[in-house]
Amino acid sequence: MTKVYFNHDSLCVEVLSARDVIPLDPNGLSDPFVVLELLPKRLFPKTHEQITNVQKKTLNPIWDECFEFGVSLEACRSQQATLALSVWDKDVLTADDFAGEAYVSLSRVPGVNSHAPPDPLRPIELPLMQLHDRNHPILQILESRTTDKLAIDFVKKQKLRFAEQ
Template sequence: MWELLLRMILDMVTENRGVQVEFYNRFQYTVETLLQFFHVKEDGLSLEDMKSGDYKVLDEELRLNKCSSFDLIEHYYLEKISLQKTLKHTPYGRISVKCYYDPPEQRLTVEILHAADIIALDANGLSDPFVIVELCPHHLFPAAKSQRTQVKLKTLHPVFDELFYFHVSPEQYRHRYACLTFTVMDYDWLSTNDFAGEAVAPLSDFCWPGRPNASAAGKNVQPVILHLSRSKPSDKPIMRMLDARTGDREAQEFVRRLKEIEKSMEED
């Protein structure tokens, strides 16, 4: 009976994303009441058994749906940072970068050096790659503009050797979800550019005091190799939650950008 009730509530919650927070608060209260009812002061089902399986899924669903859109976007980048740390080798290639921070100037320097083994997205078996580098999430860096490298024609191993500068304050880089994103695109002359892969790097790797990159001497640090990933944003529950918030401008703008990337993947 406990599992059946959990499944019914979970189905109802997932079918009603994007409604008022009070909706999820009521379900949270209902679940906690049922939990105590079936536990019956240790004479019923064990809490350990009850708080597994669908309960964990439902608890996470309710917790995230009660978050603000900014909180969800921040959680999205935390997940991407966590995933990036697990990547060793991928079929989408890798990018080599150097980043160092000048505390007095509050300036982050990003060197995009080169990429290797990126996927072929043109009929000739090659690509025309370029890299977009951004500070994310955008609501944390509202004044920061995305920047991009030059296009390198007909290659899967482009050499860029380009410098980019960003203003980053301590109030910004201290957040765990603050990161740099590197998006590799294939330039198309007559149609939409194609998405080749992306990588993220948390600013805490470069900006925190005491890190070797957090000084002008950071110019001498070794390059960082980031493996590229190419997952579909729509596969993530957070994406679906934000998409359901049709009246939220920030949520819809975030979803729109991710849908553009996904569309370019489908057109490959």
């Protein structure tokens, strides 16, 4: 569950909780954390990804953490402006495991195309997506777009995730 809204030159993201995270540790649990990132980078060149704390040994983590991104309203109104939330399982001796990701179109976020976010702001539930097939047709189509830097960067990032698993 997440709350996202635009308020006074900042995009505010509240990462509340998740449920039924896939078990990625030998004990049948996970140590999940969330990476928040604004995309595409050309719209948000000065923002950096932000990360929640790790919630140990759980499939139903509660973070209740707030993050702010100092961004312009104009950038958020772009049809391409997106908040990416990636869930990972923290590992000590090996690379962290990718658990899934979700995306929020910023043009639909309260406060972006309206004057103020509603009060009270209702949380949204974002189903996590996972791409299991490194030869998925969507990745092949994106990879064939050799002049599209965004598509190529996206495919590279996905291939890195496959390599880490």
